[in-house]
Amino acid sequence: MADSVDISKGLPPNPEKATLEGQNKFLGFWVFLGGETIMFATFFGTYLGLRGGTADGPTSADVFSLPLVFIMTMILLTSSLTSVLAMFAMKKNNFKALMGWMWVTVLLGAAFLGLEIFEFYEYSVHYGLGYTTSAFASSFYTLVGLHGAHVLFGLGWITTLLVRYRKSGITLTNAPKFYVASLYWHFIDVVWVFIFTVVYLMGVGV
Amino acid sequence: MADTTVKTSEKSVLWDWLTTVDHKKLAVLYLLAGALFFVKAGIMALFMRIQLMFPENTFVTGQTFNELITMHGTIMLFLAATPLIFAFMNFVVPLQIGARDVAFPFVNALGFWIFFFGGLLLSLSWFFGGGPDAGWTNYVPLSSREYGHLGIDFYVLGLQVSGIGTLVSGINFIVTIVNMRAPGMTMMRLPLFCWTTLVTSILIVFAFTPLAAGLALIMLDRVFGGQFFITELGGNVVLWQHIFWIFGHPEVYILVLPAFGIISEVIPAFSRKRLFGYTAMVFATLVIAFLGFMVWVHHMFTVGVGPIANSVFAIATMAIAVPTGIKIFNWLFTMWGGKITFNTAMLCASSFVPTFVLGGVTGVMLAMAPVDHLYHDTYFVVAHFHYIIIGGIILGLFAGLFYWYPKMFGHHLNEKLGMLTFWLMYIGFHMTFFIQHILGLIGMPRRVYTYLEGQGMATMNMVSTIGTFIMGAAVIVLVINHVYSAYKSEKVTVRNPWGARTLEWSTQTPVPEYNFAQTPQVRSLDPVFYEKVHGDGNMKPAEPLDDIHMPNGSIYPFTIALGLFIMGFGIIMFNMDNPIIPPLAVTIIGGVVVFGSMFLHSIKEDHGYNIPVERVKEELDKEVG
Amino acid sequence: MGENLSQPFTDSAMSKDEKIQMEQEKRVQITAFAFMIFITILAFIAVASEAIPYGFAVPFILLLAMVQFFLQMFYFMHLKDKDHGWPNAMMVSGIFLSAPTVISLTILLGEVKF
Incomplete structure (x- = not known):
């Protein structure tokens, strides 16, 4: 694909959009995120529609514990910041810092995922809220689990990138890939903002 | 790397087609696959009409009839109309915007193969105890784990897989149209077919994602014991209806907008006039797309969501008539005073207009919530949407087929046979469906496999069935036409056999793999016509003749799609009584194939290959000589 | 073309102003x-x-x-930032269409009539 910028002086300031391929990836990924928005909206709607359907099983107020959710939220928010810092490092052609911040992001994401698995384990074993207990349980596990699956996929994706490009330096081919992965990571974070608000915070008070 | 020049002809033909990422070849694949599914679903329609030919007929049982209606609707919408439209989008859009290929050639191939394997998965249901039988809308509780049999699982997973294919193709088209336009091709110089493709793709992105979510809910309910739709445990069945129609109504526009686009290309070309009201057409398209998302509850008027909700959605539905009316009048004014050639393409396009109006008018009738209680689930509805789908989409597709066929395959379709196809289709279609309006009004319910003698329905059903056979004859003539033309038709060597106006007619016929030897400089709407009047008749190049960079083919789209197929089948196996292989193992194998292929694809940097400038020159000279 | 796509850079082309x-x-x-x-x-x-x-x-x-x-x-x-017109359009559309989806799935389930 045709290069649209001068690369003789070094890495262009916006390496992710320097090539047509990069611009395509960038736009295509935003389009995908637009679609993801309404997919998550469907699951949010399902949860909100069915959260009263507890069928004599535990209700949201019975099981949710705010401290755990608070810790998870802080971890995920911080991981969003570290991926922002990674992108700044990328624009400055600071490969080591890019790798470093991305690895921190991965670690924080893994910690979040671990806590989520622990949380699901707690609910299902100690509170008797299994996936098949009630419509509330099914919709809760599906919504939050789908978010968890997104985190898992993001971890796999970013790790693959980090291992694949461990020594390559920042190139015009991998810069868009890192940028798009970081966009994905922010989007996961945005979804979590609504999950902790709509599911957990609105769930404990009822 | 860049200097390895691989000529596609050196590889075996089969391998070439399996690995191709060329949008023109994928268009042919889409056309073939879509035609196969179209014929399959058409035969199902014939079976249904034979069953309804006489009162209390016993040609098929009620159960088989239910499976036929479900598969007919599902296949026609998801696996016939969609790919046939995608065939034209794939072939025409890059040429009309002056691009060498789509934005993501790899994703383009991926979209095709995933769609295709999804269709195969759905069709496999016939071999495992019968097709899905809950209607194409798949309403719960008919499709719940209590009442629905294994066919429903094939429906859910088949559509889930093929939906992924459609979604990624949609994303690809959006990026192509936004980023890959030739210099000078501004948004408001975009041919209307590209506009409708863009808007349709946006609709796909926003409509197929809720569908994926809804199908996932049914799958979780049926396979993993979720309680979304089980009322005793707090579930709600109306939820599925909402999700389905949030997808389902935009789906109608996903299909009909590209047909509008085709009509808007064909009518100006054969009226020898520019399209009347281009700007109004563009904005009407956008308004239709927007309103298309705000009206889904009109499919649920009789469910009982309440009077205020019904009124709001009824008014929004009627509002769609306004932008559609704008389009209708623009087409009429384009033809008005034009020098019209009535060949097959133009006949299809011009007769589309009144037929579509008929379907639109019954649509407004159905939008009136109080009266809808009478129409709901009768043959009136069946007649209405077949007027939209056959009278709108299929006529549009036929027009596009006859119009672009010389560019796609290098020879014309036979006009005489084409005329015969058109008239058979047109007469048969009105005979089949016009009378169904009346059948519906006298109370014949849809989706019911028989009726009694003495209800006054026998004659009209007979007429309707005869019409279906005439349509069947039309399709047979069309198939004969393809074979006949392939042998008898003269080769088209000129670039612009129709004297048409848009950019796809400015490149060689047949189109070389790189589309344009030099990217054209666009100076106006209808660029080819503009250069004819204001220039020397040829497009001005925007770049010097140079090596052309092209993407390499890849087998991974095929393997990823195959993996999804295996995965989907594995999930269905969970509900089988006697799966010989453990379902979990099959699912995991599928997952490994999918993610393994994605992984292998992503770790290999492939920058494509260059076509040397000598070869480009050679091919240009050959054309002149 | 293809060659320099996989090449790392020794420094950044960013100007001083851009860095600030x-x-x-x-x-x-x-x-x-x-x-x-x-x-x-x-x-x-x-x-x-x-x-x-x-x-x-x-x-x-x-x-x-x-x-x-x-x-x-x-x-x-x-x-x-600039050059984000299309991403903005996609997100705005997504949010705009999400609102009726969430609302109808929450309240228009036939349990309470509206």
């Missing part, structure tokens, strides 16, 4: 992050404390979520 601008941008982002943490804590407090009635807390935390959503989108995901 980027440092400023970075500071803004970190401030935005601090603010996000702050409103998150605020949201948790609003729900956890007994003093605030549930009827007030719910709209309040939804508002905070919207604020945080826009901060993430506009700052962390750079939607406020």
Whole structure:
């Protein structure tokens, strides 16, 4: 694909959009995120529609514990910041810092995922809220689990990138890939903002 | 790397087609696959009409009839109309915007193969105890784990897989149209077919994602014991209806907008006039797309969501008539005073207009919530949407087929046979469906496999069935036409056999793999016509003749799609009584194939290959000589 | 063409002005992050404390979520920058279509008539 910028002086300031391929990836990924928005909206709607359907099983107020959710939220928010810092490092052609911040992001994401698995384990074993207990349980596990699956996929994706490009330096081919992965990571974070608000915070008070 | 020049002809033909990422070849694949599914679903329609030919007929049982209606609707919408439209989008859009290929050639191939394997998965249901039988809308509780049999699982997973294919193709088209336009091709110089493709793709992105979510809910309910739709445990069945129609109504526009686009290309070309009201057409398209998302509850008027909700959605539905009316009048004014050639393409396009109006008018009738209680689930509805789908989409597709066929395959379709196809289709279609309006009004319910003698329905059903056979004859003539033309038709060597106006007619016929030897400089709407009047008749190049960079083919789209197929089948196996292989193992194998292929694809940097400038020159000279 | 796509660079082509601008941008982002943490804590407090009635807390935390959503989108995901016209259009459409979806799935389930 045709290069649209001068690369003789070094890495262009916006390496992710320097090539047509990069611009395509960038736009295509935003389009995908637009679609993801309404997919998550469907699951949010399902949860909100069915959260009263507890069928004599535990209700949201019975099981949710705010401290755990608070810790998870802080971890995920911080991981969003570290991926922002990674992108700044990328624009400055600071490969080591890019790798470093991305690895921190991965670690924080893994910690979040671990806590989520622990949380699901707690609910299902100690509170008797299994996936098949009630419509509330099914919709809760599906919504939050789908978010968890997104985190898992993001971890796999970013790790693959980090291992694949461990020594390559920042190139015009991998810069868009890192940028798009970081966009994905922010989007996961945005979804979590609504999950902790709509599911957990609105769930404990009822 | 860049200097390895691989000529596609050196590889075996089969391998070439399996690995191709060329949008023109994928268009042919889409056309073939879509035609196969179209014929399959058409035969199902014939079976249904034979069953309804006489009162209390016993040609098929009620159960088989239910499976036929479900598969007919599902296949026609998801696996016939969609790919046939995608065939034209794939072939025409890059040429009309002056691009060498789509934005993501790899994703383009991926979209095709995933769609295709999804269709195969759905069709496999016939071999495992019968097709899905809950209607194409798949309403719960008919499709719940209590009442629905294994066919429903094939429906859910088949559509889930093929939906992924459609979604990624949609994303690809959006990026192509936004980023890959030739210099000078501004948004408001975009041919209307590209506009409708863009808007349709946006609709796909926003409509197929809720569908994926809804199908996932049914799958979780049926396979993993979720309680979304089980009322005793707090579930709600109306939820599925909402999700389905949030997808389902935009789906109608996903299909009909590209047909509008085709009509808007064909009518100006054969009226020898520019399209009347281009700007109004563009904005009407956008308004239709927007309103298309705000009206889904009109499919649920009789469910009982309440009077205020019904009124709001009824008014929004009627509002769609306004932008559609704008389009209708623009087409009429384009033809008005034009020098019209009535060949097959133009006949299809011009007769589309009144037929579509008929379907639109019954649509407004159905939008009136109080009266809808009478129409709901009768043959009136069946007649209405077949007027939209056959009278709108299929006529549009036929027009596009006859119009672009010389560019796609290098020879014309036979006009005489084409005329015969058109008239058979047109007469048969009105005979089949016009009378169904009346059948519906006298109370014949849809989706019911028989009726009694003495209800006054026998004659009209007979007429309707005869019409279906005439349509069947039309399709047979069309198939004969393809074979006949392939042998008898003269080769088209000129670039612009129709004297048409848009950019796809400015490149060689047949189109070389790189589309344009030099990217054209666009100076106006209808660029080819503009250069004819204001220039020397040829497009001005925007770049010097140079090596052309092209993407390499890849087998991974095929393997990823195959993996999804295996995965989907594995999930269905969970509900089988006697799966010989453990379902979990099959699912995991599928997952490994999918993610393994994605992984292998992503770790290999492939920058494509260059076509040397000598070869480009050679091919240009050959054309002149 | 293809060759330099896989090549790393020894330095950055960023001008001095651009570097200063980027440092400023970075500071803004970190401030935005601090603010996000702050409103998150605020949201948790609003729900956890007994003093605030549930009827007030719910709209309040939804508002905070919207604020945080826009901060993430506009700052962390750079939607406020130029060349983001199409991404903005896609996200706005997504949000615009999400609203009726969520509302109808929540209330139009036939249990209460509207």
